[in-house]
Amino acid sequence: MAQTVTEKIxxxxxxxxxxxxxxxxxxxxxxxxxxxxxxxxxxxxxxTMGLDRIKTDVSVSYVDHNTLQEDWKNMDDHRYLQSVAAxxxxxxxxxxxxxxxxxxxxxxxxxxxxxxxSDSHTPTGGGLGMLAIGAGGLDVAVAMGGGAFHLVMPxxxxxxxxxxxxxxxxxxxxxxxxxxxxxxxxxxxxxxxxFGDGAASLSVPQRATITNMGAELGATSSVFPxxxxxxxxxxxxxxxDGWIELSADPDAGYDxxxxxxxxxxxxxxxxxxxxxxxAPVADIAGIPVDQVVIxxxxxxxxxxxxAVAEIMKGRTVAPGVSAGIAPGSRTTLLAADKAGILxxxxxxxxxxxxxxxGPCIGMGFAPKSGGVSLRTFNxxxxxxxGTADAQLYLVSPETxxxxxxxxxxxxxxxxxxxxxxxxxxxxxxxxxAADGMLIAPLPPEEAARVAIERGPxxxxxxxPVPIGDGVSLExxxxxxxxxxxxxxxxxGAKVLPLRSNIPEISKFAFAxxxxxxWKRAQEAGSSIIVGGTNYGQGSSREHAALAPxxxxxxxxxxxxxxxxxxxxxxxxxxxxxxxxxxxxYGKIRQGDTLALSGIHGFLEGNGSELTVTNTTKNExxxxxxxxxxxxxxxxxxxxx
Ligand code: SF4
Numbered sequence: 001m002a003q004t005v006t007e008k009i010x011x012x013x014x015x016x017x018x019x020x021x022x023x024x025x026x027x028x029x030x031x032x033x034x035x036x037x038x039x040x041x042x043x044x045x046x047x048t049m050g051l052d053r054i055k056t057d058v059s060v061s062y063v064d065h066n067t068l069q070e071d072w073k074n075m076d077d078h079r080y081l082q083s084v085a086a087x088x089x090x091x092x093x094x095x096x097x098x099x100x101x102x103x104x105x106x107x108x109x110x111x112x113x114x115x116x117x118s119d120s121h122t123p124t125g126g127g128l129g130m131l132a133i134g135a136g137g138l139d140v141a142v143a144m145g146g147g148a149f150h151l152v153m154p155x156x157x158x159x160x161x162x163x164x165x166x167x168x169x170x171x172x173x174x175x176x177x178x179x180x181x182x183x184x185x186x187x188x189x190x191x192x193x194x195f196g197d198g199a200a201s202l203s204v205p206q207r208a209t210i211t212n213m214g215a216e217l218g219a220t221s222s223v224f225p226x227x228x229x230x231x232x233x234x235x236x237x238x239x240x241d242g243w244i245e246l247s248a249d250p251d252a253g254y255d256x257x258x259x260x261x262x263x264x265x266x267x268x269x270x271x272x273x274x275x276x277x278x279a280p281v282a283d284i285a286g287i288p289v290d291q292v293v294i295x296x297x298x299x300x301x302x303x304x305x306x307a308v309a310e311i312m313k314g315r316t317v318a319p320g321v322s323a324g325i326a327p328g329s330r331t332t333l334l335a336a337d338k339a340g341i342l343x344x345x346x347x348x349x350x351x352x353x354x355x356x357x358g359p360c361i362g363m364g365f366a367p368k369s370g371g372v373s374l375r376t377f378n379x380x381x382x383x384x385x386g387t388a389d390a391q392l393y394l395v396s397p398e399t400x401x402x403x404x405x406x407x408x409x410x411x412x413x414x415x416x417x418x419x420x421x422x423x424x425x426x427x428x429x430x431x432x433a434a435d436g437m438l439i440a441p442l443p444p445e446e447a448a449r450v451a452i453e454r455g456p457x458x459x460x461x462x463x464p465v466p467i468g469d470g471v472s473l474e475x476x477x478x479x480x481x482x483x484x485x486x487x488x489x490x491x492g493a494k495v496l497p498l499r500s501n502i503p504e505i506s507k508f509a510f511a512x513x514x515x516x517x518w519k520r521a522q523e524a525g526s527s528i529i530v531g532g533t534n535y536g537q538g539s540s541r542e543h544a545a546l547a548p549x550x551x552x553x554x555x556x557x558x559x560x561x562x563x564x565x566x567x568x569x570x571x572x573x574x575x576x577x578x579x580x581x582x583x584x585y586g587k588i589r590q591g592d593t594l595a596l597s598g599i600h601g602f603l604e605g606n607g608s609e610l611t612v613t614n615t616t617k618n619e620x621x622x623x624x625x626x627x628x629x630x631x632x633x634x635x636x637x638x639x640x
Contacts, residue, residue, distance in 0.1 A: 002249035004156045005223050006191045009131040009246075013114050015148045021155040021255070022189070024628045026148035030113040031058045031130075032140050035100045035357075037065040037491065038118035038542060040077050040500040042137030043084040044461045046144055047452075053089040053444060055146030058108050060091040062100035066496040067356045068363060073497035076455030080500070082439070087450040088144075089441040097437035098329030098355045101125070101297035105208050106331055106430075107438065110234075110242040111226030116143045120215045120539040120564060121297050121378065127208030128233070129226030129246045131191075134215060136542035136568040138640050150630060152563075154191045154220040158254035161198025163263030168413030170307070171206035172299055172376065172396035175213040176268040177260055180278035184482070185534055187219025188563060190255065194224045195248055198262045204233040205301035212298045213378045216275040218537065218562060236427055267412055269374075270394035273382040274482070281399050281411045290371035291390075292323045292404040294397055295353070296360040299376035300328030302335045302422045302429070304397040309336075309344040310417040311401035317349030318407030324365050326353040330437055335429025339422055350404070361491040362386025374403045381484050381538065383512060386492060459501045462546070464573040466638030467554045470597040472615065473528040476521050476553070477510060478590040481532035485565060487512055488536065488544035499543065506547040521551035530588050531558035536565025545572040549639070557594070557612070557623060559585055570631050573639035575599075580609060580622035592616040603632045 003011065010019060010027060017025030032054075034042050039061055046054075061081050066074050078095060085092035093103055100117070101124035109115065111129030115122060118137040125132030135149065143149050159178065165171070178192070192214050194207070202210075207224040214222030224230075226246035234243045267281040294300065294308055305327065317323045325345055327333040333355055336342040346352060351365070359365035360377045366386030367373040373385055373392050380392035395403075398412035405415075442450065479487075489495075490508055498505035510517040521527055529548065535558040536544060545568035548556075555575040559582045569576045579585055588594070595613045602610055606629070613620045627635065634640050 002251040002253065004193050004248045004252045004254065005129065005225055005246050006131060006154070006156050006193055009112055009114065012112065017153065019153050021153050023153050024150060025153045026150045027114060029056060029116045029143035029149050031108060031115040032056050032143050033060045033062060033100050033104050033115065033117040033119070033122065034137065034140055035065050035119050036063040036077060036081060037496055037499050038137045038540065039081055040458065041461060041542065041546070042118050042141045043081065044500065045138050045141040046088065049145045051145055053447065054144040056144055058091065059144050060093060060104060060108060061085045062093040062103065063095040064099045064356045065361060066363065067095040067354055068493060070493065072455065073457040076457040077500055079453040079455065080458050083450060083453040085439070086442050087447055087452055089444070089447055091441060092439040094437045094439070096330065096354055096356065098331070099297045099300070099357055101212060102300060102328030106237060106329060111230055111246050112244050116140055116149050118540055121212050123214050123221040124208045124212040124297055126211035126221055126223040127204050129224055129230055131221055131223060133221050134540045134564055136540055136564065136571055138542060138571045139567065151220065152189060154189055155255040157190045157192050158257040159192055159194045160196040160257055160259050161194060161262055162196050163198050163261045164201045165262045165265065168267055168398050168411070168415065169265050170396040170398055171202060171209040173265050173268045174260065174262065175210045176270055176278050177265055178258065179216055179270065179276045180268065181258065182217050183276045184216055184274060184537060185218050187214065187217030190219050192217065192219055192222040193248065198260070199224055200227060200229065203303065204230060205303055209298055216378055220563065236423070237430055267396060267399050269399060270380055272391045272393065273380055275378065275380060275394060281395070281409060285409050285411055287372060287409045289321055289374055289403045289408055291367040291373040292321055292400045293359045293365060293373065293375045294400055295326030295328060296357065296377040297328060298378040299397050300326065300332065302332050302426050303419065304376065305332065305336050305341050305345065306339065306422050307397050307419050308401040309341040310419060311398065311405060311412065311415055312344060312348035315348060315405055317404045320407045321404050323349060323404045324351040324353050324359065326358045327355045330355050331429050334432045335426045338428040339425035359385065363493055374400045374409065376400050379538070381486050384486060457497065457501055459503065462502050462550050464549050464639040466573060466636065467575060467599055469600040471526065471554060471599065472593055472595040473526055473554060474524050475530050475588060475590050475592045475594060476524055476527035477514065477517060477529045478588065479513065479529070479531040482534045482537055483531055484538035485536055485541040485544040486538055489541055489547050502546055502550050505543060506550045509547040509551060518551055521553065524552060526552045526554050528555040528557060528594055529553055530585065531556065532585060533559040535561050537562040540564045542568045545569045545574060549574055570627065570634055571640040573635060575625065575635060577623040577625055580624050584621040587619065588614060600636065603636045
């Protein structure tokens with residue numbers, strides 16, 4: 001039977017289930033990645049499995065989120081991560097080496113392989129023709145231990161690209177166009193698969209920009225074919241022997257196909273505060289800009305930096321703009337130096353930040369209060385920059401550079417510039433990057449002698465208490481639509497160092513919505529959260545499930561869930577229920593008491609509908625649990 005690229009990779013890794021969209025399947029995982037914010041918990045969980053060594057082909061522990069050394073806490077975490085990597089056979093990417101997705105693309109990603117990462121932008125790897133999926137740290141720990149990854153067989157949405165990008169228009173505009181059409185909910189339960197001559201015309205970093213931001217569509221993943229462009233990219237990085245050709249069969253079937261003519265695209269921007277609030281840059285031109293930031297795992301390849309340098313050539317950053325660059329990897333930084341790009345950026349007035357996530361999560365380079373920030377990143381949720389009332393726009397490096405130059409939102413297509421060929425410089429950067437920032441796994445006998453370093457900031461992973469058969473729970477919080485994992489468990493310099501200390505980090509849960517949430521929840525003992533649509537959108541951050549679990553949340557009842565967050569709730573024993581009739585959401589108030597009975601029998605069976613009684617108002621609602629047998633077993637046990 002004719003197959004898409006996605007179906008070919010899944011078929012080659014299928015351990016259980018049939019590949020019909022919507023059915024539960026289990027696949028084998030070849031590679032894993034973690035970043036520090038999710039990694040410490042994933043490795044604490046891995047340690048509990050009692051294994052001597054990881055069972056994946058390649059697993060890498062990256063430190064990119066919290067590289068600030070304000071006190072001992074981050075250093076404790078970094079040393080823990082480094083010692084765990086040494087003991088269990090992982091690669092370790094030191095702080096400052098780069099952002100996990102960029103470094104993984106450059107150093108480890110391979111077409112046809114599966115990659116599971118405890119970070120929602122893991123699908124960046126799809127730019128190399130691999131099936132790369134973001135998941136909670138616990139799922140990644142299980143995969144490192146040789147366990148299957150369970151998911152719903154996605155539907156495959158084809159994106160047929162034709163034509164070629166024109167001056168001033170970039171890969172970022174392609175994914176912004178997909179977001180404009182499909183919205184942040186369009187990709188739930190789907191993989192976006194790109195093909196056509198337009199796809200063939202894009203470089204691997206351009207493809208990776210598109211697959212990276214497929215996460216904002218809510219998609220399971222995004223993938224490009226593996227072709228001669230992929231082969232050249234891998235050969236340049238000394239990994240040509242891992243290349244395989246991979247393309248969809250000519251008559252492969254897609255759920256539906258989206259057509260985009262690259263030659264007709266114009267520069268686009270996602271306006272505050274959602275990645276799908278997309279408008280043509282020309283329509284919003286003239287808005288004064290206070291901050292411009294280039295970087296993140298979406299747009300920090302050498303070509304991205306080259307485009308910015310070209311636009312800035314011989315000119316300077318406008319006086320009213322604070323401009324910064326966080327190169328995606330140290331390799332890119334070295335190549336940018338060789339190419340003269342770095343010098344041009346420094347000369348023109350850009351601040352050079354560390355090769356890390358930094359400003360993407362409000363660390364170390366926040367905009368002024370109420371300021372307008374143009375960023376080449378993938379997320380513009382309110383407050384993510386570290387400044388609660390800043391206006392965040394997501395744009396291409398070209399549009400960001402045009403704003404740095406003019407001090408206002410400006411259409412880069414109107415500027416006169418051309419991009420240089422950077423391949424030779426990238427090769428020089430790669431040659432220089434064979435370094436001590438990426439530490440290889442130790443042989444098993446040496447690894448066995450490693451002692452794990454566990455400072456006082458490393459607390460044990462709390463163990464959930466299974467839900468009772470009958471419960472009566474206060475609605476401790478009622479939220480609106482599109483609550484993000486940032487809303488549930490914020491990041492930032494104050495919170496991130498507490499990632500391995502659940503009692504302390506839980507005090508920040510929902511702090512943006514209600515700073516006393518944690519106290520009220522703890523006092524209630526057990527409680528329930530009620531929410532709107534797309535609850536838990538955003539990231540794989542499992543602390544957004546762990547902290548509520550620690551605070552006694554037993555059930556989250558919403559209109560709909562974002563995929564990864566729902567899986568994380570199940571992993572931590574929290575019942576994820578959805579309203580059978582979304583109109584019932586409006587009938588419940590914060591402070592009401594909701595009762596359920598017969599929960600254990602319900603979880604043992606395979607029925608999907610339950611009745612919830614609002615004892616405050618004396619009314620009942622039908623609610624649904626969409627969970628397979630494995631999920632139900634996990635929920636009965638109180639967590640994975
Ligand atoms: Fe880092 Fe931002 Fe990318 Fe997340 S989205 S991995 S915080 S750069």
